[in-house]
Structure formats: C-alpha cells, structure tokens
Amino acid sequence: MxxxxxxxxxxxxxxxxxxxxxxxxxxxxxxxxxxxxxxxxxxxxxxxxxxxxxxxxxxxxxxxxxxxxxxxxxxxxxxxxxxxxxxxxxxxxxxxxxxxxxxxxxxxxxxxxxxxxxxxxxxxxxxxxxxxxxxxxxxxxxxxxxxxxxxxxxxxxxxxxxxxxxxxxxxxxxxxxxxxxxxxxxxxxxxxxxxxxxxxxxxxxxxxxxxxxxxxxxxxxxxxxxxxRDTINNINSGVVIFDINGNISYKNKYAGNISFLSGIHNIAQLVKTLNDVTAEEISPDFSSTEIKFENDFYNLKQSYCENKNGNTVARIITINNVTEYHELAHAEKKLSLEQERNRIAQEMHDSAGHTFTMISSLAKLLKFEVEQGKQDTLKIMENISEIDGLSRSGVTQLRCTINNLRDDEFMTSVVRAVKTVTTAVRGVDIDLCIQGEEDERYGFCIKEMYDNCRETVTNALRYSDATRIDIILKFLEERIEMYILDNGKGCNDISEHNGLRGIRERTEALGGTVRFSSVKGEGFNTIIKIPIKEVEI
Incomplete structure (x- = not known):
C-alpha cells in the first residue's frame, strides 16, 4: 500500500x-x-x-x-x-x-x-x-x-x-x-x-x-x-567561435571546408598556422589579417563577445575568401595599364607624331632644293625656322607626356594641369598669373583646360617665333577664364584648322566661348571662358 x-x-x-x-x-x-x-x-x-x-x-x-x-x-x-x-x-x-x-x-x-x-x-x-x-x-x-x-x-x-x-x-x-x-x-x-x-x-x-x-x-x-544557426551555417563565410579558454566551441559549415582550419582545435593552433602560412609574427589578438593559402586569399577578422559585466566570454573569427577581389584587382590593373598604353600611343600619334612628320617633310624639301641647285636663301631660312619651331614644340609635347606619366595627380586641379604645360616649355619665357582661388567647383573642366593650354602653347612654339608667353588664369564666381598671350609674329587672317578647332569644340561642349585674335607683328591671343556648373559645395 x-x-x-x-x-x-x-x-x-x-x-x-x-x-x-x-x-x-x-x-x-x-x-x-x-x-x-x-x-x-x-x-x-x-x-x-x-x-x-x-x-x-x-x-x-x-x-x-x-x-x-x-x-x-x-x-x-x-x-x-x-x-x-x-x-x-x-x-x-x-x-x-x-x-x-x-x-x-x-x-x-x-x-x-x-x-x-x-x-x-x-x-x-x-x-x-x-x-x-x-x-x-x-x-x-x-x-x-x-x-x-x-x-x-x-x-x-x-x-x-x-x-x-x-x-x-x-x-x-x-x-x-x-x-x-x-x-x-x-x-x-x-x-x-x-x-x-x-x-x-x-x-x-x-x-x-x-x-x-x-x-x-x-x-x-x-x-x-x-x-x-541556419543563417550562419549557410553563409559563404567561415565563422569560428572560441570559448573563454581559447577552444573552438562552434564552427559553421563553410569553415569546416576551409583546408587550413583542418585539425585546429584552439586559438593557439590557429595563430601558429597563420604564422607558418604568412611567415610573419601575428598576434593572437589581431583585429584583421590576410593570408594566401595555396592558390586562395583569405581575410580574417576577429571580434570579441562580452557579458553584461564587460568580461570577454568568447572570441569570434570570420573568414572570407577574397581571391575573387584579388583577381578583379589584377584584371583592373592590367586594364588600366592597357588603357594608359593606348592613351600614350594616341597622344604620341596626335601630337609628337604629327610634329616629327612635318619636320621630316620640311627636311626632305630642303634636301630636294639643295639637290636641284636652288639657292633661294630666304626660302631655306624660312624652312629652317619652321623646323626649329616644330622641333621645340615637339620637345614640349614630349615633356608634357612624360610629366603626365610621372605625376598622376596633375589632373586634380586646373592650376596643376596648366603648370604641367608651363614647366615643360624650354627656350621661351613663360609666365603664369593666377587670380582668385580655385575650389572644387572648377574640377569639371580640368582636362579641357589642360588640353586647350597645351595646344595653344604648342602652336605658339611652332608657328609664332615667340620669345615670351603670358598665361592668366581667373577663378571668378560665375566662370573660369584663361588668357594665353604670346609676342610672336602674329597674322592678319586666322584659319581654324585641327588645333584651333579642337580648342573651340572642347570649350563649347562645356558651354563656354573661345576668342582668337591676332595682328601681324603683335603676337597671337587666345581667350577662353567657361561658365561654372551648378555644383553644391
């Protein structure tokens, strides 16, 4: 009972x-x-x-x-x-x-x-x-x-x-x-x-x-x-949790498939493996590190979990395979090099190539005249003078191209871009005057101002026999202005061929205006004005 x-x-x-x-x-x-x-x-x-x-x-x-x-x-x-x-x-x-x-x-x-x-x-x-x-x-x-x-x-x-x-x-x-x-x-x-x-x-x-x-x-x-649990277990990142004693308490499915984690049971073993792979001394308290294991790149980030009293109770390491990003970076670098090669080739073809072709043509003409027994001294001197101008402008263009390769930051401002042109000039006095202060509002036309300045200076060296070139940059509230004035021989009639036409097209594409003026014996003037776009600063 x-x-x-x-x-x-x-x-x-x-x-x-x-x-x-x-x-x-x-x-x-x-x-x-x-x-x-x-x-x-x-x-x-x-x-x-x-x-x-x-x-x-x-x-x-x-x-x-x-x-x-x-x-x-x-x-x-x-x-x-x-x-x-x-x-x-x-x-x-x-x-x-x-x-x-x-x-x-x-x-x-x-x-x-x-x-x-x-x-x-x-x-x-x-x-x-x-x-x-x-x-x-x-x-x-x-x-x-x-x-x-x-x-x-x-x-x-x-x-x-x-x-x-x-x-x-x-x-x-x-x-x-x-x-x-x-x-x-x-x-x-x-x-x-x-x-x-x-x-x-x-x-x-x-x-x-x-x-x-x-x-x-x-x-x-x-x-x-x-x-x-299911989300962490199925993400395409490795998640490894170490307890307060440094032993692994959790490893998701992705981490289980990472080869260098095989046989690792505590944080000390993981750090030793990282040191062996990288051949560097990595601290157990690292916040972020990247390693290459076999043919893959991995990024490891470490964080800590604390209780209500602020005591660390676990450390969490996430592991991401970043091989794809390295491959993309390599491909992007290769593409950038290819684009830079093409840019230099195009620039050499458009500027220096054209100049040297003209020099070669004039030299052949002079040779022909000498072989024919023509002794037109005035004509020969004019050709020699033109060859001299062309060679000087060719050297200037080459220097500009080399400076572009040496200084990747010249396109960060209009002033730097214009100075890249002026510092490349030899044999002619050139003076740059800057009025006003440049800020980010003027950044939209850096490339165009550089190309326009280079083309104008090259023309002055090639055709005008100038001994001095003055450049004035004005940063106004509503627009940017550039004045390029030389003391060359000038001309009464201005014909806009490829060079001047390119300056006009680039400027007008930005809503600006260009004015060319010249009087024989009084040099050549180029005035460029471009309105500022609506940019909040």
Missing part, C-alpha cells in the same frame, strides 16, 4: 513536470517541425505516465487493459519520434530526414500488435487483472525503441564530433532528458535496480526539469536561435 502511494506521488510529480514543460513549449515555442516533434515526444511520455497512474487505481481486467493500451500508445510513439526529433535538431541531410518519415510505421504496427494481443498473445503472453507477462514481440519492440533512442542520442553527439564543436548546453540537457529515464527503466526491467515503488516516473520528472531549463535558459526551440 505504501509502495503504491509513493509510486502515485512520483507519477504525479513526473506528470506535473511533463505538463509544465508542455505548457512552456506551447507558450514559448514556435510553429515549426522541430517544435511539433518535441511536443509529440512530450505527449507520448505524458500518456505513459497517465497509464502508470491509472494502473495503480485499476481493479478489473478491462480497467487494466485500457490503462496498458494508453501506456503502450505512448511508449510505441516515443522512440521513433525521438529519432525524428534528433535528425531535425541536428539538421541532418535531406535523405536521412526522408527516411525518418517512415519511422511512424513502427509505432502504428506496434499499436496494432498490442490491440490484437488477445488474438495471438505475442506481446503479452499472460494478461490478467494485476498481472501481465511479456511475450517475444514485447522484447522485440523494446529493442527497436531503445535502438531509436540510442541512435538519436548518437546523432546529436556525432554532430559535434564531426564539426569539432564542443557540446552545447542545450544539446547536453536534451540528451540527458532522454538518457536518464532510459537508463533507469533499463535497470528496472533487467532487475538490477529493485524498488517497490516505480522510479522511472521520478526521473521523467527530472527529465522535464532539464527540458524546462533548456527551453528557458538556453533557448531550445527558440525560432531566433534556429534562424541564426
């Missing part, structure tokens, strides 16, 4: 614990497959506890039969459901998950065998009021149920072993919630643990307490934790 009372109390406590965990799951859980499987497992245990409680207060064979049917319904469902839960919790492969969907067939067949027992007596060889002896099918199904439970526990353990993770607290509690009642029940059935009171319900109560801790304290079945 006392044993029955103790058993009833233990059963009641276990039942209360299971109902409590069920309530917690319904209130705090989420509508997903993992939660539904967990609820099903808990309900199956509740049915078994209810049946045990009913058995204590049963007197007739029919009452016993109903109580045993309820209990067997819960027992036959728990093993397969636990294995399905373990597969879902560890996020096993799709093939394994599909196979586990067949497990409910075991429960259905077991329930059918129990219900039809009066016809074959293979599950209970003897069944009377207050007495039941087990048949061969009972032990067969018990082996199947235990196999399911042990397999589920093994799957959870193997999950962490394969990924070199430490067991998480929620995984440990989940395993214990199934392993403790399983062990006690095994000891009771084999007779190793003898007690007049049924002890298994008490340990199911302890199991329910562990589940409540896993649910409330460690976020078991929390959709946020599941979503974060």
């Amino acid at each position: 006392i044993a029955n009372i103790v058993s009833a109390i233990l059963l009641f406590l276990g039942l209360c614990g299971m109902i409590g965990s069920l309530t917690w799951i319904i209130r705090r859980g989420n509508q997903n497959r993992l939660t539904r499987l967990f609820l099903s497992c808990q309900i199956s245990i509740v049915l078994w506890l209810i049946s045990e409680l009913l058995i204590l207060f049963s007197y007739t064979k029919q009452q016993y039969w109903i109580s045993y049917i309820i209990g067997n319904f819960g027992i036959s469902c728990f093993g397969p459901l636990w294995l399905m839960l373990s597969a879902e919790y560890t996020n096993t492969s799709a093939v394994v998950k599909k196979l586990t969907r067949l497990l409910p067939l075991i429960s259905i067949f077991a329930i059918f065998v129990v219900i039809t027992n009066p016809l074959h007596y293979l599950y209970y060889s003897v069944f009377e009021a207050g007495s039941a002896e087990y048949g061969p099918l009972f032990y067969t199904f018990q082996v199947i149920y235990y196999t399911c439970i042990i397999t589920g526990i093994s799957i959870i353990c193997l999950k962490h072993t394969k990924r070199s993770d430490q067991m998480t607290k929620q995984s440990i509690l989940l395993i214990l919630s199934a392993a403790i009642p399983l062990g006690i029940n095994t000891l009771s059935l084999t007779g190793i643990l003898k007690s007049k009171a049924t002890l298994t319900p008490l340990f199911f109560g302890i199991s329910s307490l562990l589940i409540i801790i896993a649910l409330g304290r460690y976020g078991l079945l929390n959709i946020n934790n599941l979503a974060i």
